[in-house]
Amino acid sequence: MEENRSTWKHVTLYYYITIIVAITLIFGFAPVDDSIDGPITIILTLYLLGFPIVLRYTYRYALHIFLFMLAFITGFYGFYHLSVDNHSLSNALYFTFRLYLIDFADVFTVDGTSPTQYPLLLEIARWSAASYTISTVFIAMYRTLEMRILLFRVQRLGKHHIIFGYHEKSHLLIEDLRNHRETVVVIDESFSTDAIQRLEEMGVIVLQTAIHDQTIFSKSAIHKAKSVILFEEKDEDSLYTLMELENVVERQQKPMRLQKLIIHLENVRYQKELTSFIENMEGFSFHVEMINVYNMLSVKFWQEHEHLFTKSERLDLLVVGNGKIGTEMVAEAEKMYEKVHASVPLSLTVLGDFPTKAYIGNQKHIPFHAETDELVTVIENDEKDFTHIFICLEEDYVDLMEGIDLSEIFPETPIFMNFSDKMIDHTFKIVTTESEKTLYSMGTLKDVLTKEILKL
Numbered sequence: 001m002e003e004n005r006s007t008w009k010h011v012t013l014y015y016y017i018t019i020i021v022a023i024t025l026i027f028g029f030a031p032v033d034d035s036i037d038g039p040i041t042i043i044l045t046l047y048l049l050g051f052p053i054v055l056r057y058t059y060r061y062a063l064h065i066f067l068f069m070l071a072f073i074t075g076f077y078g079f080y081h082l083s084v085d086n087h088s089l090s091n092a093l094y095f096t097f098r099l100y101l102i103d104f105a106d107v108f109t110v111d112g113t114s115p116t117q118y119p120l121l122l123e124i125a126r127w128s129a130a131s132y133t134i135s136t137v138f139i140a141m142y143r144t145l146e147m148r149i150l151l152f153r154v155q156r157l158g159k160h161h162i163i164f165g166y167h168e169k170s171h172l173l174i175e176d177l178r179n180h181r182e183t184v185v186v187i188d189e190s191f192s193t194d195a196i197q198r199l200e201e202m203g204v205i206v207l208q209t210a211i212h213d214q215t216i217f218s219k220s221a222i223h224k225a226k227s228v229i230l231f232e233e234k235d236e237d238s239l240y241t242l243m244e245l246e247n248v249v250e251r252q253q254k255p256m257r258l259q260k261l262i263i264h265l266e267n268v269r270y271q272k273e274l275t276s277f278i279e280n281m282e283g284f285s286f287h288v289e290m291i292n293v294y295n296m297l298s299v300k301f302w303q304e305h306e307h308l309f310t311k312s313e314r315l316d317l318l319v320v321g322n323g324k325i326g327t328e329m330v331a332e333a334e335k336m337y338e339k340v341h342a343s344v345p346l347s348l349t350v351l352g353d354f355p356t357k358a359y360i361g362n363q364k365h366i367p368f369h370a371e372t373d374e375l376v377t378v379i380e381n382d383e384k385d386f387t388h389i390f391i392c393l394e395e396d397y398v399d400l401m402e403g404i405d406l407s408e409i410f411p412e413t414p415i416f417m418n419f420s421d422k423m424i425d426h427t428f429k430i431v432t433t434e435s436e437k438t439l440y441s442m443g444t445l446k447d448v449l450t451k452e453i454l455k456l
Contacts, residue, residue, distance in 0.1 A: 011059070012052040019048055026124070035119035040077050047073060067132035068100075075099050075125035082119050083107040099129035150183075150205050151219075158224025158257060160185055160205075161456060164241050165232035166195065169293060173229065173449040178202050180451050185220050211237055217248050223256050227456050230263040235270045238263050242288070249285045258286045262454060266292055266324060296448040298328040301416075302336040308388065309342040318386040320368070320375065320402065322352025325418050326392030329442070330363070349386070351378060370394075375402050376409055389415045390442065407438045416442045 047069065055062045080092035084107060087095070095105040104126055108118065118126075142149075154160045160183035163170055170186070177184050185205040199206050209216045211232075222228060222245065230238035242263055249256060261284075265271050274290060309315065317333060319326050330348055337346045351368035358365045368378050370393050379386075389406060391399045399417045406415055415438050 008052075008056050011055065015052055015055060026120075030120055030123065031117075033120050035078060035082055035121035040074070040121060043073060043077070064132060064136060067128050067135070071099055071125050071129035071132060072096060074121050075129065078119060078122040078125055079105070079107065082122065084109060096125070099126050100133050102130050102133060147200060147205055150203070151185075151207075154183060154185060154205065154224075155219075155221045158221055158226075159183065160221070160225050161227050161229065162187065162220050162222060162225050163229045163231055164188070164238065165230070166191060166199075167231075167233055169445055169449065170229075170231040172446045173231070173454075174199070174202070174204060176446075176450045177456070178204065182226075182451065182456070185225075187216055187220060211240065214244060214248055217245060223249075223252075223258065225258055227259060228261045229454075230261070232264075235265045235267045238265065239270060239274065242284075246284050256286055260289060260456070261286050262289045262291055264291050264293065266294070291454070292328070293445050293448055294324045294328045295332070296453070297325065297443055297445060298332040300448055301329070301442050302332050306336060306340060309337055309340045309346075312344060312387060314344055314387055315342070316347045316384060316387045317349070317390065318379065318384075318388070319348065319350045319390045319392060320352075321370075321392035321394070322350055322354070322365075323392060323394055325442075326350070326352065326390070329390055329392060349382065349384065351375075370398055370402075376405060379406075386410075386413060389413055391415065391417045392442075393418075403439055411438060414438055414440060416440050418442050419444055 051066060051069075054065055058065055075096035076092055079087065079095040080089065083092075083095075087107065095107065098105055108122075161177055162185045163174060164187050166186050166188040174184055174186060183205075185207060186199060187207045187209065189208070189210055191199075191206060191208055196206050207216060207220060209219075217223075228245070230241050232238040232241070242261070245261075263274070265274065271290060271292070274288075278284070278288060315337075319330055322330075330350060333346070333348065346362055348363045349366065350363060351366050353369065354365045354367045356367065366378065366382065368375070389410070391402050391406075393399050393402065396419050399419065403415050403417045406413075417439065419441050
């Protein structure tokens with residue numbers, strides 16, 4: 001919010017500077033006549049001073065709106081007041097709209113001939129209207145061909161990032177890359193109309209094709225790319241694309257500029273198989289790096305909270321949910337515990353989709369179903385005093401509600417919740433309440449899906 005306000009202030013400042021320079025040039029080089037009278041001076045002054053309000057909410061189309069309104073105000077006023085005959089409002093309005101068709105109505109002489117010099121107000125009107133029309137035509141042409149132009153440039157110059165798979169997680173990475181002014185190509189089997197519009201407005205090149213279409217590698221100029229990120233929603237699709245790319249590279253034998261290929265895998269079995277393949281085979285024609293965003297988020301969290309293992313008198317952790325993030329949080333907690341050689345015992349209680357209660361090492365697994373079981377009741381039945389609670393359920397809203405309820409029952413226990421990026425504002429609202437000392441966020445996927453962290 002503060003960043004947007006600061007940007008708007010800078011744009012407004014540049015706007016006023018431009019207006020002052022333009023007025024100085026007009027009145028410095030163009031002959032001022034009686035067409036610039038008191039009423040139109042007041043109208044134009046109010047318009048020019050107040051336009052930044054329009055600029056703030058229609059930034060992308062601000063120039064078009066400015067030229068259109070300037071031509072309309074000066075044109076309508078000029079045709080209505082400065083014509084030789086007393087034309088009606090309807091005629092003045094019609095003459096004004098003819099300006100946008102680059103057609104000027106000569107109604108300033110008795111015989112209808114073109115005068116050697118038009119009133120200054122009408123000069124402003126016709127040039128504003130012509131600028132509006134011409135710029136609109138060129139922008140429409142550019143936007144129609146914009147993606148083709150961008151793709152052509154990528155195919156010739158390269159230095160772009162290619163992302164296979166479009167969904168909420170990959171969109172976070174796309175946003176970060178575009179914020180760093182990186183060129184991005186996104187490839188998927190299907191895109192919604194809204195998704196295509198959203199991506200193209202960001203300046204992202206969208207390629208829609210079947211996963212088995214090998215021509216996409218040459219079409220996206222993959223041999224000239226900075227990086228390739230295989231981020232399909234299904235792990236097997238990412239693995240298939242990886243192997244197909246290797247086959248294409250071996251057949252074509254083109255020099256590869258590709259610095260890094262990142263493949264996102266959530267399935268542990270696929271992770272192990274790919275690791276074994278890379279270790280036992282000669283490897284790929286390019287560097288392959290395997291990631292799991294939930295693991296990255298967990299690693300980041302425990303690195304930032306290493307003090308919990310070194311400065312706590314006891315460690316009795318409760319993890320609610322054994323899904324993607326819950327499983328990684330538990331695994332990374334175990335690794336961090338061993339890494340720091342903590343002197344106090346570590347106890348982990350995990351509530352999740354388990355068939356029965358079980359003890360595995362220092363972990364206790366307790367069956368829990370968020371749809372049917374009362375979380376507070378399950379915790380109280382366990383009769384254990386936990387030092388920290390981690391809520392890692394699938395839905396942000398459920399995490400939020402459970403966190404608020406637990407903070408009232410365990411007001412002294414730190415409670416960490418997992419939120420998607422869309423829920424950050426809600427998190428901030430929570431921490432301003434009486435619960436601010438106990439409710440925290442474990443972070444979001446947006447925190448780790450960045451150019452910096454992935455070293456792209």
